[in-house]
Amino acid sequence: MxxxxxxxxxxxxxxxxAGLRERFVLDEAVYLDGNSLGALPAAVPGRLDDVVRRQWGSLRIRSWDESGWWTAPERIGDRIAPLVGAAAGQIVVGDSTSVNVFKALVGAVRLAGEGRDEILVDATTFPTDGYIAQSAARMTGCELRPVAPDEVADALGPRTAAVLLNHVDYRTGRLHDLPSLTAAIHAAGALAVWDLCHSAGALPVGLDAHGVDLAVGCTYKYLNGGPGAPAYLYVRRDLQDRFDSPLPGWNSHAEPFGMRTAYEPAAGAVRGRVGTPDILSMLALEAALEVWDGxxxxxxxxxxxxxxxxxxxxxxxxxxxxxxxxxxxxxxxxxxxxxxxxxxxxxxxxxxxxxxxxxxxxxxxxxxxxxxxxxxxxxxxxxxxxxxxxxxxx
Amino acid sequence: MxxxxxxxxxxxxxxxxAGLRERFVLDEAVYLDGNSLGALPAAVPGRLDDVVRRQWGSLRIRSWDESGWWTAPERIGDRIAPLVGAAAGQIVVGDSTSVNVFKALVGAVRLAGEGRDEILVDATTFPTDGYIAQSAARMTGCELRPVAPDEVADALGPRTAAVLLNHVDYRTGRLHDLPSLTAAIHAAGALAVWDLCHSAGALPVGLDAHGVDLAVGCTYKYLNGGPGAPAYLYVRRDLQDRFDSPLPGWNSHAEPFGMRTAYEPAAGAVRGRVGTPDILSMLALEAALEVWDGxxxxxxxxxxxxxxxxxxxxxxxxxxxxxxxxxxxxxxxxxxxxxxxxxxxxxxxxxxxxxxxxxxxxxxxxxxxxxxxxxxxxxxxxxxxxxxxxxxxx
Missing domain, CATH: 3.90.1150.10 (Aspartate Aminotransferase, domain 1)
Incomplete structure (x- = not known):
């Protein structure tokens, strides 16, 4: 040897x-692709079977209340929160990362207010963030400027509304300095939007501690939620009242079952919800998050x-x-x-x-x-x- | 008696x-809420268990190719297509109905072209369509006008870009006249966007036959896909080349794994995709659709x-x-x-x-x-x- x-x-x-490995279904292979698709947590198959057979098959629509389906996006958000350094009430789960980037970036531009018409985006980003940022810029009348993360500080200016950055680069694995970049963005009067896909569940993020404004992330990498599991959106508590989502679906309404013609946004993180939550995937994720207990x-x-x-x-x-x-x-x-x-x-x-x-x-x-x-x-x-x-x- | x-x-x-009832898991209750959440098809639990244990748990990332995960959105779209009178290659599954309404409506306004800056929306619509239409109007510089479906013909004008209508009213169960309304919308030079949530799987829709431009629908009512199952987007074939999605995620790129900085949209229905597909919910839906065989x-x-x-x-x-x-x-x-x-x-x-x-x-x-x-x-x-x-x- x-x-x-x-x-x-x-x-x-x-x-x-080392003992945590038993919480997963694994085989003889060395699985070094958990940064793409996390391994299957052992609790998931049984839980999902119960969701399908009992909650859907037997309780059916009663499960929206009785099985906690309706509140799953914010409940699971609160389970993710400590993993990214967030207090409860600031994260909702749902939609894909791409859709959440759109919500976060348009929301950030609207929060930045008049006179700021430029979005900076990590030039080395996973492509979808760049594509969606381009659309967000186009639809809010902003200009999009791709900038390498280490050039962000110099690129910031009075026109900058928001900056979209990756916490960890998907290709090189480089970790960017979230605290100092966020501080620089704030010093310029802009909002910091972080993509946590490659950091959440792998390292401390400290969203609250560093005053991050908005953040998104997927749940199928280090959070082991399953293929294409729903993503999440973080909106810092003191911005929630002014967060103005470009996707104001009925799930984000103050009274979703009031069936009102006029839109009135809910208070809190729930304002980041859009349509009916994808329950099967969402509750598989909830079971997967139990591997983090302790x-x-x-x-x-x-x-x-x-x-x-x-x-x-x-x-x-x-x-x-x-x-x-x-x-x-x-x-x-x-x-x-x-x-x-x-x-x-x-x-x-x-x-x-x-x-x-x-x-x-x-x-x-x-x-x-x-x-x-x-x-x-x-x-x-x-x-x-x-x-x-x-x-x-x- | x-x-x-x-x-x-x-x-x-x-x-x-009558024999089709055996394809579902049911009990003694009379279940008259399949227009909210369809009953559990008997094939789903076993299929989903295989997806979780074998495809995710054992094959892991290999399943993106080997288990057909990557192409699921368009493959399942093609399975829905005959149920709504569409030829293959025009429907992709994914995201919620609300998100798809946004794609469809912004896409329709862009297809309508210059000089048309008004969206008509069913005044009696399920609320989310109205809320999302308001956002689509705001973000494309349009005015939104709520109009009762039977007043649409009179309300149409040279400014009308797009009209969003429900095929069946969610409260009253009224079926609107899709062929004649679509024809009237076309006669005014506008695009017809139909929400099929309450009709798909319950009655013939005839998307292709009636020249509908874009359509969306959920899959958890008469299509029995499960709670919050992914919705779908139809873009008529001859509009696909000009369809310009407001959510151009990496899954809609011509070469998604090329990881290119510049966005280049894929050809065909795939252009309506956004982020990574939600595989567990999507493959549960695929199994559920087998009840339609024959x-x-x-x-x-x-x-x-x-x-x-x-x-x-x-x-x-x-x-x-x-x-x-x-x-x-x-x-x-x-x-x-x-x-x-x-x-x-x-x-x-x-x-x-x-x-x-x-x-x-x-x-x-x-x-x-x-x-x-x-x-x-x-x-x-x-x-x-x-x-x-x-x-x-x-």
């Missing part, structure tokens, strides 16, 4: 989070950094120099919970890795992505992944 | 659709009219005159698949009906709604419902 394999074994033995995000972050450090070390030891290049920052303060390696023929390499039981993913044009989910990935997994990678590219 | 009960028995014996919508319509006719007859025979008043048109050409009865203390009456195993619903302020789903409601159910109603209000 190599020295690294021995160290991996010791680290696993000392890992206080888990501290700080402990998850500590293990995540240890895992990515160890992976980079193993790759350095096993893979011949020059074959792969890490795009993920070495500094902890700049690293999310994934490692991106640039590599020739990355698509073909990833295919072979998957065949050999090491599951990451490929991102165009030349990137191998490996996500490290501290709830179910261990150090021996990491050592094995690096070893198989070395054999595959060697 | 009363004469009506005898007739009910005979009608059930002669009903060619079923003709025309036969469903014939039975639906026979059921509502018979219900009105039984109510007339059993309930003392003046106690309830039907708001549902007597003429078949103006009737959907529900009966709305105005009644004093309607909320309390419905509560007692539900306790006695007759499940309809209450709509503010004074309406008892009874939906008739020909796939699983029989004539004896109808007679029993009217009898219990008479005992309850008597």
């Amino acid at each position: 190599s020295e690294l394999a021995v160290r991996a074994e010791k680290s696993d033995a000392a890992d206080e989070l 888990v501290s995000v700080e402990a998850v972050r500590a293990k995540s950094l240890a895992l990515t450090d160890f992976f980079l070390e193993c790759v350095g030891a096993y893979v011949p120099e020059g074959v792969v290049e890490s795009l993920t920052p070495a500094a902890h303060a700049e690293r999310g919970s994934q490692v991106a390696l640039r590599c020739r023929d990355a698509g073909a390499v990833m295919k072979r890795l998957v065949e050999r039981g090491v599951v990451g993913d490929f991102r165009s044009p030349d990137i191998l992505r490996f996500g490290f989910t501290p709830l179910y990935v261990g150090f021996a997994d990491v050592e094995r992944a690096a070893r198989v990678l070395a054999e595959t590219v060697g | 009363s004469e009506l009960a005898v007739r009910a028995e005979k009608s059930d014996a002669a009903d060619e659709l 079923v003709s919508v025309e036969a469903v319509r014939a039975k639906s009219l026979a059921l509502t006719d018979f219900f009105l007859e039984c109510v007339g025979a059993y309930v003392p005159e003046g106690v309830v008043e039907s708001l549902t048109p007597a003429a078949h050409a103006e009737r959907g698949s529900q009966v709305a009865l105005r009644c004093r203390d309607a909320g309390a009456v419905m509560k007692r009906l539900v306790e006695r195993g007759v499940v309809g619903d209450f709509r503010s302020p004074d309406i008892l709604r009874f939906g008739f789903t020909p796939l699983y409601v029989g004539f004896a159910d109808v007679e029993r419902a009217a009898r219990v109603l008479a005992e309850t209000v008597g």
